[in-house]
Each structure stands twice: as structure tokens, then as C-alpha cells.
Amino acid sequence: MLTSKKYFLIVLVGVVVIALLSACGASSEAADGAAASSITVGLGTEPPNLDPRNYNYTAGTFAVAWQIFEPLVYHDTRTDELIPGLAESWEQIDPTTYEFKLRQDVTWHDGEPFTAEDVAWTLTRGPRPIQEFGLNPDKPVEVLDDHTIRVYTADPLGYFMVQSIALNLRIMPKHILGDWYADCQTTMTEQGLAAESTGEVCTEVEKNRVWTENIVGTGPFKFKSWEPGVNIVLAANQDYWGGAPKIDEVVFKWVEEEATRIINLESGEYDLILGVPDTDIERLETVDNITVLKSPGYGYDMITLNEAVPALADPRVRQAIAYAVDKQSLMKLFPGVVTRTCGPLSTHSSFYNSDVNCYDYNPDQAKALLAEAGWDANTTLTLKTPPNQQNEAQLIQRNLQDVGIKVDLLTVEAGAYYQEVRDGQSELALYGFSNIVDPDHMYWVFHKDWILGTASAYQNDTVSSLLEEGQTTTDQDQRRQIYNEAQQIIVDDDAAAVFLYSHDDVRAYRTDRLTGIEEMPLPTDVFYWLRSAEVTGS
């Protein structure tokens, strides 16, 4: 028999080994402890990189990168006002020419001055950005002096200031990236890549090498460190032109498991979380020391109806489906965080047409329309859903079965889902958009060229020409009329999709740790208010 002394020794050795093994990873703790006031933000996933104009939109990337990089102007989606950012003023000189006067007191985080050259380089560093921003390829920009720049668009663009300049453009440092970018293009050419593709591959693919270290911006927080898998630390930019933030340090961490994220907030491990599960919101609102912040979401969810499928070609069938779906019941799955939206814009958008038919739940009308269209009761439709929307899908399946439409559910893994739907490989599919700041978004979804994909295979020449017109009209009141008409046709006449609701953006924070974030000045700018927030407790 082992003596208890011997066993005790074995256990002791084991504990020491474990402690040693664990200690190897604990080295970063001491370094971070020095900051006077530090807060921890809990995200859902680790940002893949900190490219401020990353196409693979992840909330995490924005939460971090948008503290570091700034736009020329901000857009307040609720009032449709433009707010000065790196540009202190701007002017539209003619339908295709914009002039920006830049702030003179801005420096990059490494001390270099911020100038019009940086803006020019960000916009023109390759063929892709020029095309993305709709700039005139022959003469995209003109630097008038160190702090004045003119930008030329190829055509008049109705959405230019709001969508391109405010939402999609974050200025990047030429003195850091310029040489690297040129080198990359040379290397890619040497590797045998076609010349016209090098620029795109460099911006899109090689970016991650650049966007994970040596990150220099102009924003209220500076990049401090990134321990992959563990955390990203930002430090206050004491020289920020808008005044130094009151928080010295922001530590971003992430955990995918929603339940764990909430528990970390409740136990004080995190001070602020992004992505609060819908089901926990009502409960969290009653928890002491925790406040739930909701801001109107500028997106919408819909069910796509693929008109290339013969069964869905008849508008009466699509209308019947729209009537058959019980939207109010669906909204009960997200208590208090969704707003009904009847058309392809959020109700919070100033371009939303509130006169469109809402297709309020009416199974009898649905059945009548189906009978009129001669619906074959043996037809089975397939409703595709990503894994996180199975709940909605099951309610919708029931609704449709109730009026005599057989529906199979097909859950597709998130990675493949959006591609399949865009490729037209779906009959009915759950689809959604977020951060729509300009009605031009409709052009991408409902134009007859199916630019965003063939999910609905929608083709209406009137709508298409209206959307083209809206794109090239710069008078906003005139645009409002154009888009009102387009929404009317898309929703009322064609029932091109079943429009459901828009989700609020929800975050939650600990009131015993943070103050000064009562409101969100800019709904589309995640954590914009961190610069004015204050740490209270310890």
C-alpha cells in the first residue's frame, strides 16, 4: 500500500507541474497591470485582422479597428446629418466633384503629420479602391495643398458622401503602407500573376500581414499589443485631436459561447459586451449594475423568394406567402429588440416608405390567393436557413403549412450558406442585411442584373431604371421620391421578398464600472462612445 506521505508527494509534484505548465502562458499579466484605468470588452470572435475596410464584415473588427482609424466625416444615421471627422469641412463643387478641407492638428500615432497625401493614397492605391468608390479612373483625386483635396467620381453618385465617404472610407497611413504596397505588387508580378490582378490580390489577400502588427492610425486609441487568441490591447491616444479619452486602456477579449460571454459580464470579468443573445436581454435588464443599450438597427431580415423557381413565378403565390407568415409571432422570438419593417429598408431610415403594404398576417387571404393562382398542393418548397436562424425557419415552415404550402427545412453551415443563396441555389431562404445607411443598397439586391446574386432572380425593368436613377441623382429629396416608388413596386406589386423586421444593435455594460455612455451618437459606429466613457470602479 502506498503510504499517505508518498502519495502526498506525488500529488505535490503533479500540482507543481501543472502550475509550471500554466504559468508559461501567464506572462502577459504583469505587463498589462500598469494602466491606471482599464476596461475589458467582450466580443464574440477574434477579429481576423484590423483592416478598417475589411470586406468580411465582422463586428469585432470594427469594434477594434474603428477606434484606431477614422473617416473624413461621420454620418448620424438617425438624422441623416454629416459630422466632421478628419475633414473639418466639405463641399460638392459639381455633381462629380467634392472638395474636403482637412484638419491641420492631426498626427498619426507614430508622430508623423496627417496630410492630404494620406487621403489620396488610401483612395487610389490600386485599381480596386478606385472602382469601389466609383472614382474617375483618369483623374480620381487632386491634392490642392497639404490639407485640401478634391475627389472626382466617374458619374454623379447619390450615395457618395454617406455610403462611400462616411461608412466605407477609413484613412490609412501612406508613410507606413505605401512602400509595402508597392513591394507587394512587384513580388506578385514576379510570381507570375497577371499585372491587372496584382493590386487586388495585394489589397485583399496580403492585407492580413499588415493588419495584425505595426498598426498606425489617427483615432482616439492606439494599437498596443495583440496576443493571438488571447487579447488585443489599445491605449489612449493622449494627443488625440478631439481630446484624450478618459479611459487609459481598452482590452478586447472574445469568447464564442454566448452563455459564457454573458456569465463573464455578470461575474465582472468583462465590463462591456458586444452581441447580447436575444433571449437574455429581458433578464439582463433586471440585473443590478448592468445596463442594456439598444440602438436602432439599420438593416432588415427577409425571406427571399426565388422567382426562377416555377412555383414562385406567380406574384399571387409570393403575395400569399407574404400574407401567410405571421410576423408578429416571429417577433416574439426577439422580445423588445426587433422593429417590424415592411419594405427593403429599416423603418429608422429616412428613406423608408411607410405606405407600402405590410402584408399583415392573414392566412385566409393567403389561401384565397393560392386558390386564385391555382396552387398545386403537392408542390414542396425548400426553405434554406443558416444554423443560427433555425428557430425562425421552423415557425415560418408551420405558417406556410397552415395555408397548404409544404415546406422542407434545409440548414446549411454558415460558411457555405450565403454563397449558395447568392448563387441562386435556393427556393426560399432566410437572408438579412445590416448597416444599410443609404437606399442605394436596393440597387444591389433588386436590380435586374442581380448584382448581389440571384437569390430572388427578381427582374423588373421599371424598378431597375428607378434604382439606376436613384444612384446617379445627388438631390436627396428627388431621390426620396424615386426610392418611394421603387419600394412600392417591389413590395406591393411584386412581393419580391417577404420583409420581416430589423434587429436593434444591443450591447450591455456594467454601470459600476463605466459611465458616460448613456447614448449612442452613431448607431452604425460600434463603440464610438468609448472615447467619452469613464471608468468608475476598480
Next chain:
Amino acid sequence: MLRIIIWRLLQGLITMWLVVTVVFVVMRLSGDPVEMLYAGDPRPEAEREKAALRQALGLTEPLPVQYASFLTQVARLDFGQSFVTRRPVMQMIAQTLPYTLRLTVSAFIVAYLVALPLGIIVALRRNSWLDYSSLVLAMGGVSIPPFWVGLMFILLFALKLDWLPASGVESASAYVLPVIVLAIPRMSFMTRYVRGAMLEVLSADYLRTARAKGLPEGAVVTGHALRNTLIPIVTLVGLQLGYLVGGSVIIEQVFGIPGLGHLLVQSIFNRDFPVVQAAVLILSLSIVLANLLTDLTYPYLDPRIRHE
């Protein structure tokens, strides 16, 4: 002896080659990584870029060529770049591996630290209440879904009692919960296994001889039984390690540990071929190596085998 070692090494190499091939085939069947990379890109010119990218990533080569170049890469331990992050794969593996090692090795130690003494004690006190309750606990331990236990532990120890963090890797205390959860099924299994092995040894003839010679029971157990009990237990090390590595995939997910298992799951979903291939290779290599070591230590524990 040398011949056996060489033969074993050769077998291990063949296994690794088969593993590499299986992974290569499975991943190539599973979809186009460039599509995944561009998911969400609405621009019409994306098609042209995708084609350029496929060319740059070597995906337009015929499969045998891709396979051959992959094998040479593996032989040089150069797994290229991740399709998604564009960082060197070995760098990503090197960053995540320590977390998984800490987790699995700690769980392994904990499991054996509990199972060895407990198994021996219950074998010596066969049919006592301790024996029966250890049976019940062991059966429960192998039957309960680990991620469920993990969640319950988080609720209890992180939220209600606030003793330990629910996630993270920045302090030793953050490892306590995941290590225990990962260790539970192995601990349960090994306790029963040790008990069985011990009982078998205790009833063996040479122990009867030892007892007959008048040796005290304590000396019989420590001197003779323990050493012989170790043999079947050591043979299981490789298998147990395999279970732990597999289990760590789920546990890392539950506790937000940025380890190799977590990286592997992400990469599988992203069709990030180079990372998946390298990660599976490293995991399998560790298991093959553990089995190899087991085979090689075997003769030293059991003199009978050495003489053959």
C-alpha cells in the same frame, strides 16, 4: 531490439503518410476556399479576382501536382500560408499548440493522479462501499457529455461562487475548470481499468508465493503488484492521449481556449486547407509518437518481453 525500433518507426511513418493523404483527400473534396474568402463580396469583378487568387494559391494545378507539392512541404515541415489569415501556418500552430498542450497534459496528469491511487485502493478493498461508489462515479463520468459538465461548472464555480474564471487563458486559475472537465471521463475509465489490472495481478501465482514466503501485504503490493499493474496501464497511454486530444476540441470551444483544437474547427469551417492539414498532422503525430514511446518502454517494464 534495434530492429524492433526501426520497424516501429517505419510503421509510424507509414501511418503518418496515410494520415496526411486522408486529410488531403477529405479537404479537397469539401469545397473551394476562395469562395469562402470572398463570401460577402458583392462586386461583379470579384470573379476575375477569384480566378487570379486561385492561381496565386496554387489551386488551379492538377490534384496530383498539388499532392506532390504538399508532400514535399510536409517533409520540410513547411506548411505554407493560411488561406484566410495569410500568416505562416507553422506560426499559427506554434501560437495555439502551447494552450492545447497545457490543457491535455494537465488533464492527463490529473486523470492518472486520481485514477492510479483510487484504482489501487478500491482493488484492495473490493466490494466495499468505496468500491461500489467508485463504480457508480466512474460509469457516470464516462457517460456524461463533457460540454454539458463544462457549462454546469461555469455556472457553479464562475457565476454562483465566483471562484474561478469562466473563460480565458491568462492565469493558471483559468485552466482549473477545463482541465477537470477534460479529465473526468479519462479519470473514470482509468480508475476502473487500474482496479481490474490490480485485481488480476493480486490473484497471480507469484504474489501468492510472495505472501507464502511471509512478506507483509504492504510489501507485496508496493514491491510486486504495483510494478506489474503498471504494464497494462502504460499500454493505454497512447489511446488515452488520443481521447484527450479529441476531447480538447470541444472543451476549448466551451471555455474559449485559443488552442489547436479551436483553430482546427475554425479552419475546417473556413476550408483553410493548409491549416487543417498541418493541425491534423500535428495532433496525429503526437498520438503516433505516444504509441511509439509506449511500445518502446514496454520491454523495460516487463522483463519477460525483453527476453523474447
Next chain:
Amino acid sequence: MSNSLSHPVLHRAEADLHRPLSFWGKFIRNPQTLIGGLIVAAIVVIALLAPVLAPYDPNLPNPDQLYQPPSPAHPMGTDEIGRDILSRMIYGARISLTVGLATMLLAGVIGISLGAISGYFGGRLDVVIMRLADTFQAIPGLVLAIGILAVLGAGLSRVVLAIALTSWVAYSRVVRGSYLALKEQQFVEAAHAVGVRTPTVIVRHILPNAIGPILVILTLNVAGAILTEAALGYLGLGVSAPTATWGSMLVQGQRLIRVAPHVAIFPGIAIFLTALSFNLLGEGLRDILDPATQRRV
């Protein structure tokens, strides 16, 4: 008074010492097989009678009754979209058993045939099959299953295939061992001598003699498959909605754990009980069928 009347129990016990118990006699006397067997039988009955036993349609959502706690109307409460959890639990038994048993059958067929071929014929065939087994054992089972499902997509039959492909090795190793030992035995030589064809020898003559260890692995495999299905469901690779599976219910409940713990607790218990009962059955069978371990108990 005669002994036989006053001490019937003693006589019975004495008789047992002399006459070995039948398989079923041992089965009933062993607490592990007895308890495990009873629970398994109960679950099978529940699964078979699901349409009779379930109080509600398991897939009927009710948006007005989201995650209600247990009540007389819903003894286990309702879930995220207002479905009756008890009914889903009852139907879920079907899926869990299907996954468990189908995996067992598929893995059993693959593993036993490869093991038998390997053990009986030996030589190069043996080397090839055993290297294949090494390969499958060197890739962690769950990892391989995730990979296979990532290729094939989720769904009941694919889940079964993925789990079976990761669990056949245990069979083949055990069967190979048995065949190696058995093929030299006299009854095999005798069968060959009287002209029985080799496949018949492998299936009819040797297999029944190796059935003990196979039975044990079959039962343990069911438990393992049920747990793996839950784990795959946790990673979003399980059987797709709206099918009620305990694994998917557990995962759903996990999200709701702070709001409505009952949603996760009941399927957790069901998975645990089912896996436990098959594990008990397997361990008990091992004790009964393997004379070497019988001594230990």
C-alpha cells in the same frame, strides 16, 4: 423438519455453485447488466411508442409560450420556440437510438469483417488493414467526424456514417485478436478437413466463438455514438432542424441556460442516462462473458 423445506434459499445457492448459471441467469444477477438492461428496454419502449406517449406534436411551435418552466400542461416546460419539451424528449429517443444502433451496425460490419479478414488470412492483407486501423486511430475520432461532416454536410445518415467511420477500429482489433487465437484451434482445422469453405469457416465457425468481446464493444459503441452525436450537435454539425434530437436540444438549452435552465437539464439527463445504461450493459457483459475478468468482480 427437512432441510429442503426449511432452507430453500441455501439449497438454491449451493446448487449454483455446482451448476454454472445460464447467460440470462448471470445477466439478471449482475447489477450492471440488470440496471443497464432495464433502462435500455425502457428507452426502446419509449422510442417505439413515441406517437402514443407524446402529449403534443414535438415540432409544433407556440410563440406565446416561449421557454415556460415545467407545469402540469408541459411537465418539462417548453423550449425556445414554445414546443413541448417532454414530447421532443420522447421523439428524441428515436433519433438517439437510431444514431446509436445504426452506428453500431455500420461500424460493426466494417470493423468485424476487416478484423476477421486481417486475423484469419494474416500476411500482407493483415499489414495493410492494420496500417489502415493505425491511421484511423491516429486521427482523433471527433476531428475526423467533423471533417467528414464538413465535406458531406449535416444530416442523420451522414452523422451515422461519420461516427461509424471513426469507431470501427476497436472492432477490427478485437476480432483480429480473436481470430488469430482461434484459427489454430482444432475445431477450425476439423472444419477445413471436412471441406468447409473458408468464408463459411470465418463466419459460421469462428465468429460465434469471438462473440463475447464483440458484444461488449457493440454495446459500448452505442453509448459512445450517442455522446459523439451530442458533441457534433454542439459544434453545429448534428441532425438538422426541426428533428428533435437530444444533442440539438441540449445545445439550444445551453444558450438559454441563464434564462430557462430546464431546457438544457432534461436532454442532458436523457443523454446521460442512455449512455450510462449502454455503458453499464457493456461493462456487465464483459464481466459475464470474459472469464478472465469474471474473477475480478
